[in-house]
Amino acid sequence: MVTDVVIIGGGVIGLAVARELLRLGARVRILERGSCGGEASWAGGGILSPLLPWNYPDSVTQLTQLSNRLLPGLTEILQQETGIDPEYQVSGMLVLPNMNNGQSTQFVEAESWCTRNAFPMKRIHSSEIMSKLIFGEPADKSALWLSSVAQVRSPRLLQALKRSVELSGGSIIEQTKVSGWRIGQGHVESVITDRGEYSGTNYVITAGAWSREILGRHALKLDIRPVRGQMLLFKVNPDLLGVVVLQNGFYLIPRQDGYVLAGSTTEEAGFDKSITIDARKLLLEKAHDLLPELTEKTLVRHWAGLRPGSPDNIPVINRHPAIDNLYLNSGHHRYGVTMAPGSAHLLSNMIMNNPQPFDITPYQWPV
Numbered sequence: 180m181v182t183d184v185v186i187i188g189g190g191v192i193g194l195a196v197a198r199e200l201l202r203l204g205a206r207v208r209i210l211e212r213g214s215c216g217g218e219a220s221w222a223g224g225g226i227l228s229p230l231l232p233w234n235y236p237d238s239v240t241q242l243t244q245l246s247n248r249l250l251p252g253l254t255e256i257l258q259q260e261t262g263i264d265p266e267y268q269v270s271g272m273l274v275l276p277n278m279n280n281g282q283s284t285q286f287v288e289a290e291s292w293c294t295r296n297a298f299p300m301k302r303i304h305s306s307e308i309m310s311k312l313i314f315g316e317p318a319d320k321s322a323l324w325l326s327s328v329a330q331v332r333s334p335r336l337l338q339a340l341k342r343s344v345e346l347s348g349g350s351i352i353e354q355t356k357v358s359g360w361r362i363g364q365g366h367v368e369s370v371i372t373d374r375g376e377y378s379g380t381n382y383v384i385t386a387g388a389w390s391r392e393i394l395g396r397h398a399l400k401l402d403i404r405p406v407r408g409q410m411l412l413f414k415v416n417p418d419l420l421g422v423v424v425l426q427n428g429f430y431l432i433p434r435q436d437g438y439v440l441a442g443s444t445t446e447e448a449g450f451d452k453s454i455t456i457d458a459r460k461l462l463l464e465k466a467h468d469l470l471p472e473l474t475e476k477t478l479v480r481h482w483a484g485l486r487p488g489s490p491d492n493i494p495v496i497n498r499h500p501a502i503d504n505l506y507l508n509s510g511h512h513r514y515g516v517t518m519a520p521g522s523a524h525l526l527s528n529m530i531m532n533n534p535q536p537f538d539i540t541p542y543q544w545p546v
């Protein structure tokens with residue numbers, strides 16, 4: 180019998196899960212409250228790595244490494260299948276020293292983590308990579324060059340994933356909000372929406388920051404909350420910046436079409452997605468410090484998105500402890516674009532009873 184899966188939420192995680200399940204022979208339907216890819220996934224910067232990868236638990240490393248192995252092939256196939264280029268590029272990331280404290284201890288940790296994880300890293304003067312940065316150049320080589328860090332253009336990745344799901348026979352039902360469940364004896368019978376009920380063999384929640392809300396009392400101890408992130412977009416000359424630059428948690432991302440993204444804030448503001456003057460001021464200040472040329476460049480857009488925040492950025496990728504056909508893939512916090520292919524692979528393996536590439540216990544549902 181063909182497995183029929185209802186997926187709730189069409190962000191990068193829901194679309195990636197749908198694509199992977201279709202590839203494994205399942206039938207899928209995505210129910211999306213608005214338009215696919217209109218929330219956090221659209222707002223994301225598209226850096227395909229944790230910002231300082233040595234600061235995260237092994238479960239984040241394992242998942243981002245799996246995704247990083249899958250992403251080059253996935254983006255290439257997506258482009259062939261759909262004609263939409265997600266603009267995957269290995270641009271590298273320059274980590275500038277934290278000006279608030281000495282960084283030598285952190286660098287020792289970073290070096291040992293990079294060696295252990297075969298993650299290319301070199302200590303350099305920032306001017307070796309970027310002559311344009313006029314940040315106070317330290318005497319020693321205290322910037323870090325992470326040459327393997329890649330990026331995608333998130334809205335394009337989403338468009339390509341959506342198109343690929345459609346081309347593979349997946350059904351995408353937009354403007355349809357899930358509002359409840361019909362559950363009997365530890366089994367979902369149907370999902371209730373504002374446009375009727377839908378049923379399938381299995382149900383997957385990929386509703387990002389809203390996942391907990393959708394589950395109601397069935398969320399148990401699930402700890403996923405909205406974390407607002409704001410971002411600016413500048414129009415620049417295409418050759419102004421070639422690499423991602425990071426300092427004190429703020430970054431600049433160069434895009435291929437002559438725009439630079441500056442981000443991002445991490446704010447506890449509930450489900451409020453407004454942009455704020457304070458955040459704009461802060462991001463402008465940080466962006467100008469990092470790249471003074473930006474003071475003369477046009478700020479073309481300012482936006483906000485709600486990340487699915489979770490403890491330590493560890494998502495839940497698992498079956499509900501008490502409902503046998505209900506699954507969750509959510510809580511990717513700051514790194515959902517990065518983790519999407521790996522998370523989709525793990526969850527689809529679970530639903531299709533395929534072996535896993537590694538122990539997935541760290542991604543279980545908290546009870």
Ligand SMILES: Cc1cc2nc3c(=O)[nH]c(=O)nc-3n(C[C@H](O)[C@H](O)[C@H](O)COP(=O)(O)OP(=O)(O)OC[C@H]3O[C@@H](n4cnc5c(N)ncnc54)[C@H](O)[C@@H]3O)c2cc1C
Nearest residue numbers: 188190192212220223224225226357387408484515516517
């Ligand atoms: C400013 C910012 C910068 C970021 N930068 C990066 C980065 O550089 N790299 C990186 O890897 N990650 C980044 N992220 C994080 C990343 O964007 C998220 O982790 C990721 O998008 C989460 O994807 P998702 O599919 O779980 O959630 P979402 O994209 O939010 O998708 C959830 C979907 O569920 C739908 N939904 C909600 N409720 C319902 C309902 N009741 N019924 C039906 N549908 C529903 C929503 O409409 C939405 O489309 C950034 C995020 C922000 C905000």
